[in-house]
Amino acid sequence: MNPYPVVCDLVAKKIFLDTRDLKEWKRTCNHRSRLVTPYSKKELILKDINNVLALLKVSHLEIYDASEVKSIWQGENKETGINGEFIDSELVIFKVHPRSPAENLGFKKGDVIVSINGEQPSSWSVENEGGDYQIHRGPEEFTIKMIPGTVHRDDSMHVTTIGKNARLLEIPSFRADFFKGSALKTVAADLKGASTVVVDLRGNAGGNFVAGLRLLSMFICEPTEIGKLVKPKSTAKTKSLMPNDLDDVRQLAVLEANHEVVLKTFKQEGCFAGAVKVLVDGKSSSVAEMVAQGLKEFRKSPVRGTPSRGQLLVGVWYPIDEIAQGVQISIPEALYVSAKGRRIEGQGVELEKTLYYNLPEMQAGIDSWVKSFLD
Known part of the structure; x- marks a missing residue:
């Protein structure tokens, strides 16, 4: 079933914005439904819907796959267990989550990640990507092979x-x-x-x-x-x-x-x-x-x-089973x-x-x- 009519109508009805300001957006949204075929991949549909939702330029308006919903509500996801940020063009590890792949492999807070698989790292890639991590720690420089796994984040105070x-x-x-x-x-x-x-x-x-x-x-x-x-x-x-x-x-x-x-x-x-x-x-x-x-x-x-x-x-949150079981908006x-x-x-x-x-x-x-x- 084509999910666009359901999504377009639901958003227009429920969102806090004035209905009069949504007419052009709703036309655009419904127009996208013509691109959906029986062979359209779920990932592409989700990405395209989110692009259409982004046109309204408000927060908390997004569609999520079942795995993303689980990560949001249960704090569980396949990842490295690393949080990092750039400081003076260097990507520094700010936090290593307990019982994560990163902790098990010996990553430490303050480590500088020079590259991942020979490429420039990003804040997203250090949280999610596996491969060869080139690390700078004090006078040492070495490589650790990372395999992401399930991380149960402890987000308690x-x-x-x-x-x-x-x-x-x-x-x-x-x-x-x-x-x-x-x-x-x-x-x-x-x-x-x-x-x-x-x-x-x-x-x-x-x-x-x-x-x-x-x-x-x-x-x-x-x-x-x-x-x-x-x-x-x-x-x-x-x-x-x-x-x-x-x-x-x-x-x-x-x-x-x-x-x-x-x-x-x-x-x-x-x-x-x-x-x-x-x-x-x-x-x-x-x-x-x-x-x-x-x-x-x-x-x-x-x-x-x-x-x-x-x-x-x-x-x-609303289920959008027209795309797949577990998908929510x-x-x-x-x-x-x-x-x-x-x-x-x-x-x-x-x-x-x-x-x-x-x-x-x-x-x-x-x-x-x-x-x-x-x-």
């Missing part, structure tokens, strides 16, 4: 002591799994005795809105309205409070029933009253940006790093507005200071961005 009275709170994800039960109590206990906390949201692509509210409740000590979700196409004119419930289905039910959903922090034991500082980068998006903006507005937290992605809409149906009226979509979180990594420090295992808050 992690607290590290970085000074006498300072702690680094790394939050790789706002997936609901990591904000259940005693997880927040454990973090609160680890922050005791500190006068400063650096909240590290680098690489955090977001997740569950209530997970973000629970995190903010650790630092905003009284229940506070930090923003709202607005659904322009809602036929309802009511508004409601987002309940303290991590269940995505229940959150979407509240959004479905209302024009506006108020996001308010919760009363929580062990609230941290000291100084809070925030790090973001170009991969920080969605709920991570909501949290950074909330800390900036209500804790006067300095936000440093590089501009965040400016992608803060509410994406609702995310459609943005609501937008976020902070308590002080800032829209993150297309803008990102306003930075106090742009930071640059220091190559010698990173090669020595010193995080120069974290260090900027301690100097």
